[in-house]
Amino acid sequence: MEVTGSELSTTAIGLKTKIRDMFSMLPIMGWLFGALIAVILEQIVGTPLAIALGLPKIPALFGFLIMLKKPMLVPSTMLYVLLIFILPIGIVARLSFAAANRLAERLINFSMPGSVFVHLVVLYAIFHIWAGISDYRLLTLKFTLIAIMVTVSLNVINGYLGEFSCSHPGFMALGAYTASVFSVSLFVNDSMFGHALIPSFLGPFLFPIGLILGGCVAALGALIVAIPSFRTRGDYLAIISLAFMFIIKSLIENLEFVGGPRGLSSQPDWANLPTVFVWTVVCIWVINNFVRSTLGKALNAIRDEETAANAMTVNTKRTKVVAFMFAAFWAGVAGGLFAHVLGYVNPATFSIQKLAEVLAMVYFGGLNSVYGSIVGAVSLSLLGEALRPLELFKWIAIPLLLILVMIYRPTGLIAFKEFNVKKLIQPKKKKGKEV
């Protein structure tokens, strides 16, 4: 009995490693191909298949919503997900791995930025086709991308610099309102700001200016938190940053020309998927560049041992100001996009709930890691949407999950890992044991 048991387990382990080896040699390009085929497949046969399986419509978020609402439909939803996503992605990725590897190698030899560009184009195509199925998907995707921006930028302060900053919703609010005022006052006939000053067809081209403006205002606001950080750290700075968030909120509530507590609406619909996607990519790229430079690693030096950093020629004050303003800038840009995706913004959005959300994403994903922040933002955004049918219980399920992560991985899922784009997109070695 014992012998067969152990034999069984060794074959099971053998199978597991075999599968792992099989998939570990698939380059990212292969997965992208698989996903592309899957979303195209859904576009073509999604509706008939959903009807054939007795589903009301194409499952919007991989069937989570349907399964939680109508447990009777669980088998057919799972079958749908299996047929449309899991099998095609797995099979295509497996079958195309030689071709994908060759392509990845050729691209990376040709030029690194070119290779990144091709990967991003394929990724965008996947997003575009996937989100084309329903408005709900589109909205979820946009919010997820914005959540990535906010999380990665907050990680600069809370992870890389090691301060516990609670002011990020405040920065988002500054960016959201600045960008909104920019676009509503200049391009829209609005009861609050009067006639449009610039013809609205120019709007989408000038929109980046509005976003950057929003980012800059947020960065200026960040000075209010950055300057106390010269003299105080840890809990005290956390309180200051929390105060900052509430100051911004009540400031906006009392500014009548932006609508006070009622909020500001009629933002034009410029934050389409390509815009949000491009901004997210730029945000990740710039932040990743920064944290990998010596100037960016100085944040880590300050976090770990400020006295030593100072004695090793690191200008700690300047570094702190840069970190806060830089992170706030991206939070501001994300806020501007957020306002335009929603077409409406009010001060209550940027409150303690938002703060909890963003902090959860950062700490769930992992400190000091761009990679972790992306994972954290995506998983918690999607989870938040997927568990929506649970209503109140959602706010028990997600925190519980967070607690579990904190018990087993106190610094988050993927902490202290460098986000190395080159490693990500390079072809995988045949052995599957590539270091």
Place this chain on the structure above:
Amino acid sequence: MSLLQIEKMTHYFGGLRAVHNYNLRIEPGQIRGLIGPNGAGKTTVFNLITGIHQPTEGSIQLGDENLVGLHPHQIASAGLGRTFQNLLLWRHMNVLEHVIMAQYSKMTYGLAGAFFGTAKRKRQEAEAEEKAYGLLKLVGISDLAHENVLNLPYGAQRRVEMARALGVEPKILFLDEPTAGMNPEELIQMMEIIRQVHKEFGLAIFLIEHRLKLVMELCQEIQTLVFGEVIAEGTPEEIQNNPKVIDAYLGKEAID
């Protein structure tokens, strides 16, 4: 003209006089020692010179630059490298990153370079890395370049600090108890490294040490600090036989 010139430096912590009327001249290439019993104010002297504390009175000159009132990072950039008594390493960084970080002030690529990864940044980072490897080789830990500092044995951590201090391209190196907590074997190795560094760069070195063996062997001149005041100054032999020094270390009866 002296490399480092300190005149009448005095410092109070509240009402407590930590350092009083401290004078020092270090010539280029000289190795100086600072000894004294626990709590004599040795580390305070270091912290005053390196800008962590500001002296209440007195002047500090490095070359022709006045150091009083400057920030620690400015003083370091002016050419003062230091190590710390209780190893202030950055716990999430590897050895190589430590030595590159010390070259922070040489990175002139600015924020544009940091954000967008310009060619200038790539060149300067590569130069810094190469130089860091050289320094690690000098202190004998180039094979540990990619280890996290926390995984290193104590002696190697001390060497990391030494390489890091050299990364700032100092004209003068401050060593705060470089052999604290070391066993005799590590002590000999560290002395060898200090000698080598001194020879290689022709550096002036100013060190605090408890182990008289090291001070006596390395230093050309020694100061003895007791209760914030220099009670004796001279060559190792003079210091060794100075009754005041023996008194401070061992008590009055030892003299009798």
